[in-house]
Amino acid sequence: MSTTPVSLVVDQLIADRRTRIIVCCGSGGVGKTTIAAAVGLRAAERGRHVVVLTVDPARRLAQSMGLTSLDNTPRPVTGVRTGGTGGTGGTGGTQPLGSMHAMMLDMKRTFDEIVESHADPDRAAQILANPFYQSLSSSFAGTQEYMAMEKLGQLRRADEWDLIVVDTPPSRSALDFLDAPQRLGRFLDGRLLRLLVAPARLSGRTGLKVLNASFGMVTGVVTKIIGSQLLRDVQTFVSAMDTMFGGFRERAEYTYRLLRAPGTAFLVIAVPEPDALREASYFTERLERDGMPLAGLILNRVHRSPAARLSAARSLAAAETLQGFKDSESSALGIAALRLHAERMRQADSERRLARRFTAAHPLVPVAQVPAQPDDVHDLNGLRVIGAAFKAD
């Protein structure tokens, strides 16, 4: 069983013009958005026309890309170095002109737009004013995932960019964004919803008769729980949306197919911690099972030491020795440096063990490591530093 992973070279992935969509996924807090932005910038500075679709960016990170407002529209990112001669690891010649746009997803706006584009103005206004629709479009479990995928589909169809980099919503589980759109689509198109709203319509069909017997009771209970007002809102909503029904599941299936199409690549992002890597494992397995194109794992915030040749044990022993030379300023500094180094080495060892465990379980998944940065990313230069980890060793 090998524990040395194949290297993931992100530069190759972005240099390949056939790569049209890169999805960055992983559990919360692993730096998905930062990696997505760094991949996007790197690709733009290598001649791609890139749009980065981000779902929930940190304020500072958004500012680092020049995004100040959440307006659901791709905005050009300024300061992208294009057209110069390839700096590091380039082909040596002049880089073709690239560009970068970035946008933040506004899920309610995206939902509203779907409604507006599928219904005449009167009906659209009626739907948008419906309390159930308002609740559905702003806080329904899965709406964010559904709308992220919807936006991805729109950007792909617009065909203005040759590479779309998207990060995934901060879901309960990393897998949610794959399932939620279909779940929402099923729900909106579902027999149950129609049945509840208009049981009479279906009552004549065989097979449903049995269900129907308990149905009066069921609607009764549901009314009791959620109140008749809500039920009426749902009913109004469903009849207003009737023309669009069927469309939701179709849309969800379209994006799902898009995710499986050649030209899409998934990057699973994790940090070298047990929980994040466990989640990365689940995700890797799921992508493989669904035939989704997994490009590899990006292990973010890996701690490395420039003095790795000095082991933790030797470092601590040396610090011990220095304890004998008390009161000297240099030995106090030496003790601090050696202890710090020992702690870093221990951390690096533990991270390596975790990474090896992942590779033992998924020997074929290529891995790239991004070193931990002493500061948070505040500008394009910060993103470039991260992007430096994407080149071939």
Added chain:
Amino acid sequence: MLVTVRDTDWDGVRLHVVTGKGGTGKTTVAAALALALASNGRPVLLMEVEGRQGIAQLFDVPPLPYEERRVAVAPADDSRPGGDVFALAVDPQSALIEYLQMFYNLRQAGRALTRLGMLDFATTIAPGLSDVLLTGKAAEAARRKSGGNHVYGAVVMDAPPTGRISRFLNVSSEVSGLARVGPIRGHADTVRSVIASPQTVVHFVSLLEEMPVQETLDGIAELHEVGHGGIRPGSIVVNMMREAELAGTKAPGRASLGSKTRDAHALEIALKAAGLGDDQGLAADLADELADEARTARAQRALRRELDGAGQPCYELPLITDGIDLAGLYRLAQALREQGAA
């Protein structure tokens, strides 16, 4: 002389809600807090609401059913034996069935509803409904009495992440948008009275990194604005602190961002004295590490000041490498007790 129970920061609190940004170790801290509270000798209920089975993984037990199960015993405190920690994984559907049984004696209907996928429907159709059922379960456990005494000394909830916590706890207004009248509304109002009382506090787990700190501060500010009169914020738990960070400014090299060349020179002398003089570049490499650490430390001190500015008690917990086991949880629980959390 009177025998006094030791003072803690949260005397009188029955429901501890633990939130935090993803990746901050919220579940671990919730479990450690439950153990710390149980050290007082009373049983504590630790519940999770997101269907992740994080508690089961943490305590290395099979997935938890919808049933309160003992998962650990707290370490003894002084002369007293430690209390039991029970765990419960709440999901909206089971909570709804239980609710229907309790209030309407609708066991039969519950089954029919499940078969039809109707519970899934009802809990997804009204997002606020799920939240009322989940917080309702926590409120019920916190208030549950047997023979005049509270069954649990405290209830600890591993709650949704910081970004969603206010909406999650703001049950009555969430529901009122949908269910204006009716039993769920009534239930929501009862839950609300527990959540908004001083008996409930919300603890925030953070790391000394920009995004978790920002979310923590935003989260605390949002709690003050929830409903009428807000929800009481609890402590800020700064989690996963490395030894050097815990040592804080006491360690030389962290305190001042000295000149790297000067540090390297001093280190060369020290390394020679320690018998590591042969490695030519080592002093410079270690000086790099020190400088890196000093930069991190400076940023972290600024973040720590921001957290202190929130005016809530701050506790610090050490980083436990190689995964958390029961011994690690005990260690964290002990650290919480020493700092007055329980």
